[in-house]
């Protein structure tokens with residue numbers, strides 16, 4: 001290592017292998033693992049982004065990556081970290097456009113050198129060269145259609161089969177394939193302050209590419225543009241919320257007089273939406289969260305969306321609701 005170079009043990013790729021080992025082998029929560037690493041190691045924004053991208057990307061595409069890796073390692077017994085290292089290399093090659101092959105190769109070999117003995121380094125070098133030189137497996141080679149869908153979308157076979165049983169092959173295939181498409185960024189329009197048509201015009205004039213939601217009347221889908229700094233966001237005329245999350249609240253058929261329990265509420269996206277149906281004189285939503293610092297987020301959100309009068313927050317483990325409230329305390333509940 002030259003003086004001005006970063007030690008490999010602090011690099012995003014090295015840490016990605018470490019994080020993935022903990023997640024895949026010991027069942028650690030990926031988000032907590034990443035937060036811990038980013039905070040403890042004080043990673044730069046660029047390294048944090050690459051680390052996060054590799055960790056979530058390998059988890060998301062694991063079955064596909066394993067399918068591609070299998071022919072190169074058939075009959076070889078891999079230690080878990082070597083297997084993980086090869087998956088991270090494959091992920092970068094297949095899914096990250098901006099990383100050149102030489103960078104993937106050099107850094108993966110360097111990690112193998114630091115973590116393993118000379119035999120492992122040579123093994124990793126040989127496998128990576130083969131991967132970079134050869135074509136990867138084609139999904140059309142998988143004859144069983146359920147198995148093919150499972151590998152291509154990286155969804156476990158049992159889940160593919162359950163979805164097909166429950167919804168039929170066409171719908172299940174659409175649902176499964178949609179899992180790997182980035183979710184639409186959407187906003188809920190605060191109908192007490194404005195309406196969807198006016199907001200569509202305002203956001204378009206502000207330079208965003210926006211269209212109406214196909215699934216709910218009060219939402220707009222934002223294809224391009226940043227929302228968090230817009231005055232419409234700061235004033236609570238719009239809020240960032242997933243369309244599917246909005247549908248959950250719409251399906252509750254809330255009445256203005258309802259008393260509603262939101263059991264796991266922070267940061268309060270649904271709490272604010274529930275509150276928007278309620279008349280503060282008669283109805284309200286009790287928003288619980290188990291973490292004290294998250295209670296503030298619910299309140300900030302409710303205040304920004306002008307529904308704080310309908311919201312009562314409480315620091316409480318939802319499993320203890322029965323001890324604190326009577327059976328008839330609530331007309332509806334969201335968890």
Ligand SMILES: C[S@@+](CC[C@H](N)C(=O)[O-])C[C@H]1O[C@@H](n2cnc3c(N)ncnc32)[C@H](O)[C@@H]1O
Pocket residue numbers: 245263264265266267268269270271288289290291294316317318319335
């Ligand atoms: C996915 S978030 C909820 C998102 C929220 N419904 C919304 O629409 O914005 C889950 C929340 O549940 C909280 N939580 C987890 N276990 C809990 C428990 N036993 N009791 C209360 N809150 C809990 C977490 O702290 C977290 O803030």
